[in-house]
Every structure is written in C-alpha cells, then in structure tokens.
Amino acid sequence: MHDIKAIRDNPQAFDAALARRGLAPAAGELIALDESRRAAIAELQRSQERRNAASKEIGAAMGRKDGAAADALKAEVAGLKAAMAALEAAEREAAAALETRLAGIPNLPFDDVPDGKDETDNVEVRRHGSPPQFPEGFEPREHFELGEALGLMDFDAAAKLSGARFVVLKGGLARLSRALEQFMLDLHTAEHGYTEIEPPVLVRDAAMYGTAQLPKFEEDQFWTLAGDSLLDVAAGAADPLAAIKANRFGLIPTAEVPMTNLVRESIVEEKTLPLRFTAGTLCFRAEAGAAGKDTRGMIRQHQFRKVELVSITTPEQARDEHERMTACAEEVLKRLGLHFRTMALCAGDMGFASRKTYDLEVWLPGQGRFREISSCSVCGDFQARRMNARCKAADAKATRFVHTLNGSGVAVGRALIAVMENYQQPDGSIAVPDVLRPYMGGRERIEAA
Structure with a gap:
C-alpha cells in the first residue's frame, strides 16, 4: 500500500516510478480521490462545530425565553445532524474508493533496479559453478x-486423484524430496540464524491482503470453506458473495503469507529487529495465468513444497538484509553442487509487492537452460502499511512502519528437479549429492523401484 501523503508531496516521482513498471500515471487520480475524502472530512468538522455552537445557542435562547429563536436553532441542529450523516457516508465512500485504488497499484522499484519490460531485460549479477559433464x-x-x-514419479495416478498439475512421488524420490526440505531447514536455522515456524496453511482474507495477494491476485488462489457449503453461507445473505468471502479460508501460495503476518497489527521493539523466520510448507497456486506453460512435469504445480524465508527489519536494515537473504538461498544451491546464476529483475518483471528482486536460476541439463528456483524480494513498507505493522525505538516517541522481505530458500520441487537432472547417470539412476546422504540413510543412488 502506498502513502498518499508521499504521493501528494511528489506526484511526478510517483508517476515516473509507475512508468518504469509500464503503467500509466495515477497520481492525479489518487490525489483527486484524496481531495474528495479530505473535503468531506473538512465539511463534517465544520458541521460538527456549528452543531456544537448551535446547541449552546439553544440554551441561551431558552434562557432569555426566546422560543422562536430556540425552535429555529433546534431545526438547524436537526438539519445538521442529517447532513452530517450524509457527510460521514461520503467520507467513508471516498476513503474506500481511495484504498481500493491504492491497493491495486504495485510497489515502486528502487532506483538501482534495471529498466525493462519483461524477463528478457533482466540482468545477470553473478554465476556459480558450471554445467555437469556427461559421457x-x-x-x-x-x-x-x-x-x-x-517408476517413482506418477502423473497418471495424480491425475486420477486430483487432475492436471499434480504428481505422486514414490520411494526414493519421495524420500529425496523430504531430504531436501530437511537439509534446507537445518541450514537456515543452524547456520543462517532463522527461527523455524510451522504456520497454518489456511488463512483469512486479511492475511492475504496484508502480503498483497488480495485483491489483485484473487483468481490465482485456492479457496475453501469450513463446514457449511457455499449455498448455506450465501442463502439469505443480502450480499451472497460478501458472505462467502467473510467465511472462506485461502490456501497459502507461499509461507510468506502467514509468516509476514506474524507482526500484523503490532508494534515491534526495534532492538529485536531483524526478525528472521523460515518454514517448510505445502503451497497452493491455481496458476490461472499459466495455461499451456510447463504442462509436462513438476515445474508448475497446483500443490508443491517450498522452504520460505521472511525477514522483518527497520528501514535502515532492509537493503543489507536483502543481500544477506539472497546469499542464504544461494548457499543451498552451492551445497547441492548446482550450477546457477543470480539475476536482478528489471522493473517490468518484478512481483507486485517488490521494490527489488533477485531471482536464482538453476541449470537444468534436460531442458538445456536456466530455470527459476528462488526469488528474493525486499518490499519496503508496502506490506507493513497493509498489515499496520510498526516498530519503535526505545528512546523514540513515534512509531514507524517495519520493512519486510521474503524469499524462497528454496522451492523443494524445483530443487528435486535440479538434482535429478544434474545428477542423472547413464544407466538411468540418480546419484545422491553428498550433502543429502545423511538425510537419505546413507543412500548414494536412487534406482528403479
């Protein structure tokens, strides 16, 4: 969420930043909405002041037994009361219109984010390792x-159970997936200083809104209701859709949602920052905009596992924390012995809530190209404003918004893909990377079932 005061103070800079994202100017429209809200507030205050004054004048008129004046003042007060109710409604309507419009505008890129329209304009920052050498x-x-x-990856069985974009892993591959997640969590907690969290995977709309999955990306989420059916919830409701939304739960698209919202509607002592959280969870995405993309295999699934990293910082800590978080995700790939590159996303390719993003792209020999396996973003106070998450220094009178960061540390399914393709053997087996063997009971190779 953007600060309307900052937009009023420098509308040209706001529109220039939107232009870098390929968006039309919006400052004028937002300021006009805010002016409507402020005008309603100002008129309401004037009406309130006049009603208070008129009420006192009624007492004075009655004291001097001027009934006509008292009746006229009473009529004025009654009119002001009705007018104030309309002004209050107008102020609420204007405020809601402003918030709705602000909620649909993405975050502004930092100055050092590369210009560009899409992934072809992303900039390689560094590269690690080299592709594996096969016979x-x-x-x-x-x-x-x-x-x-x-015989360890079954898409047909998954389709019978759940449809397209699901998979059943068996035997050695199921254990390899579990080993990857345990390895990542152990690394991030024991060496990188993250606190492990086991969060709910069902959340309310407010949590989705706080991290900016709502309202713009509603169709990309999976939704469920507890107990009552959709028809039961909607029956008799003046607004059936609103009734359904008030009772639904969202299946998390990433553990970023519950972990970032741990500080919602709270004031955190600055001396405790940064807070660093990690979680390995199931994630769910409808992939509404991915029709026809990656229809074979596990690259783009409706259900997958991911180890997520979240940091809550002061404004001063955020940029350094972003570099640190990215390095933590990179370390996972280094320990797995994978070839990867780190990309700075251009302004037109960044996620909605991000001010700057690094993508880690791992080399997949079977595809002969790099594919994203992690995305690490710094969001400034964009999410904190939506969550009303603040911090306060011990010697400060005022609070200020925290800054939030999130990153994959890393996606378990894509790490499984990378290990399989990079460690494949001519006989069709998969060698187990050294770092994962303790989690595999010492197993060195995955072979046919």
Whole structure:
C-alpha cells in the first residue's frame, strides 16, 4: 500500500516510478480521490462545530425565553445532524474508493533496479559453478522422463486423484524430496540464524491482503470453506458473495503469507529487529495465468513444497538484509553442487509487492537452460502499511512502519528437479549429492523401484 501523503508531496516521482513498471500515471487520480475524502472530512468538522455552537445557542435562547429563536436553532441542529450523516457516508465512500485504488497499484522499484519490460531485460549479477559433464554421446533427459522410467514419479495416478498439475512421488524420490526440505531447514536455522515456524496453511482474507495477494491476485488462489457449503453461507445473505468471502479460508501460495503476518497489527521493539523466520510448507497456486506453460512435469504445480524465508527489519536494515537473504538461498544451491546464476529483475518483471528482486536460476541439463528456483524480494513498507505493522525505538516517541522481505530458500520441487537432472547417470539412476546422504540413510543412488 502506498502513502498518499508521499504521493501528494511528489506526484511526478510517483508517476515516473509507475512508468518504469509500464503503467500509466495515477497520481492525479489518487490525489483527486484524496481531495474528495479530505473535503468531506473538512465539511463534517465544520458541521460538527456549528452543531456544537448551535446547541449552546439553544440554551441561551431558552434562557432569555426566546422560543422562536430556540425552535429555529433546534431545526438547524436537526438539519445538521442529517447532513452530517450524509457527510460521514461520503467520507467513508471516498476513503474506500481511495484504498481500493491504492491497493491495486504495485510497489515502486528502487532506483538501482534495471529498466525493462519483461524477463528478457533482466540482468545477470553473478554465476556459480558450471554445467555437469556427461559421457560423450549421452543426452541428458528431463526430470519427468527420469522419474517415470524409474517408476517413482506418477502423473497418471495424480491425475486420477486430483487432475492436471499434480504428481505422486514414490520411494526414493519421495524420500529425496523430504531430504531436501530437511537439509534446507537445518541450514537456515543452524547456520543462517532463522527461527523455524510451522504456520497454518489456511488463512483469512486479511492475511492475504496484508502480503498483497488480495485483491489483485484473487483468481490465482485456492479457496475453501469450513463446514457449511457455499449455498448455506450465501442463502439469505443480502450480499451472497460478501458472505462467502467473510467465511472462506485461502490456501497459502507461499509461507510468506502467514509468516509476514506474524507482526500484523503490532508494534515491534526495534532492538529485536531483524526478525528472521523460515518454514517448510505445502503451497497452493491455481496458476490461472499459466495455461499451456510447463504442462509436462513438476515445474508448475497446483500443490508443491517450498522452504520460505521472511525477514522483518527497520528501514535502515532492509537493503543489507536483502543481500544477506539472497546469499542464504544461494548457499543451498552451492551445497547441492548446482550450477546457477543470480539475476536482478528489471522493473517490468518484478512481483507486485517488490521494490527489488533477485531471482536464482538453476541449470537444468534436460531442458538445456536456466530455470527459476528462488526469488528474493525486499518490499519496503508496502506490506507493513497493509498489515499496520510498526516498530519503535526505545528512546523514540513515534512509531514507524517495519520493512519486510521474503524469499524462497528454496522451492523443494524445483530443487528435486535440479538434482535429478544434474545428477542423472547413464544407466538411468540418480546419484545422491553428498550433502543429502545423511538425510537419505546413507543412500548414494536412487534406482528403479
């Protein structure tokens, strides 16, 4: 959420930042909405002052037994009361219109974010390692070819259970997925200073709104109701859709949602910051805008596991924390012995809530290209304003909004894909990376079931 005062103070800078995201100017419209709200407030205050004054004048008129004057003043007060009710409604309507419009505008990029329209304009920051060397004449296969040949990755069974974009992992691959998540959580908690969280995966609309999944990305989420059916909730309601939304739960698209909202509607002591949280959870995404993309395999699933990193900081700590978080995610890939590159996303390719984002892209030999495996973003106070999350220094009188960051540390399914493709053997088996063998009971290779 943007600060309307900052927009009023420098509308040109606001519109210039929106233009870097490929969006039309909006400052004039927002200021006009705010003027309507402020005008209603000002008129309401004037009416309140006049009603208070008129009430005193009624007492004075009655004291001097001037009935006509008292009756006229009483009529004026009654009129002011009715007018004030209308002004209050107008102020609420104007405030709601302003908030709705602000809620639909993405965050503004930092000055050092590269200009550009889409992923083709992203800038490589650094690269680690090199692609694996396979025997001459050997053509590396994609993960789904490997998994199906091993009999450990079953998309047909998943389709019977749940439809497209689901998978059933079996045996060694199921254990490898579990090993990856445990390894990441152990690394982030023992060496990187994150506190492990086991959050709910069902959240209310307010939590989704706080991290900016709502209102813009409502169709990308999965929603559920507890107990009552949709028809039961909507029956007899003046606004059935509103009744349904008031009773629904959202399945989290990432643990960023519950972990960031741990500080919602609270004031955190600055001496305790930064707060660093990590969680390994199921995540759910409708992939509404992904029709026809990555229809084979596990790259883009409705249900997947991910280890998430979240930091809550002061404004001064946020930029350094972003570099630190990215390094923590990079360390996962380094320990797994994977070839990857770190990309600075251009302004036109960043996520809605981000001010700056680094994507980690891992090399997939089966596809012969880099694919995203982690995204680390600094959001400034954009989410904090939506959550009303503040911090306060011990010697300060006023509070200020915290800054929030989130990143994948990393996506478990995509890490599984990367390990499978990079550690595949000519006989179709998968070598287990050294760092994962303690989590695999010492197992060195995954072979056919």
